[in-house]
Amino acid sequence: MKRDAALTPGAKKAGRGEYVFDFDRLGQIMGGPGYSPVFGGCVEGERMIVARMRAPAGKMGDPH
Template sequence: MSNATENPVADAITPGAKRAGPGEYVFNFAAVNQIMGGPDYSPVFGGCVEGDRMIVALMRAPAGKIGDPHSHPNEQWIYVLEGHFEMRIDGQVHKVGPEGLIYIPANRIHQGGATPEADCVFFTCKDTSHGLHGIKYTGS
């Protein structure tokens, strides 16, 4: 008979992400597995940690690289730390610099990445109703 406290840590929803285990409270983004933010559509990469209800990641977008249009069934927040993030949504283009905060509603087709001048480093957060990775928009 097994005890719930002996249960191993559940697998992360996002392939390659670090799943927080019992008693784990502090993480180093540089030390966790570095993953692609959207392997099928985006050049961003960095560390990702998942809890029971939230997914957080510290990502780097290479200078001048914009991901393909995509969506995801969970909301997303992006907080820009370094560089500038170009965000395209609903026919609008936004250039967001350090301390800028971006909100992406669930299921909204969008795309973004770093402006040509420099890489962009950003912190992102989503709920665990879906993983970190979105779904590439194919136009259908």
């Protein structure tokens, strides 16, 4: 089933023939609101989701 919009709020929905994305220019979304401080760009295709997430300095160094 084809979708016209991304399922993830704020993600970029890849269009036909789009294969290269500048993640720094995409909208920045939270990678795990409520449990993780990571953020970054996200692209959704028909069968795959790709994201590049970054953690704010000093936020991920605690042992877990």
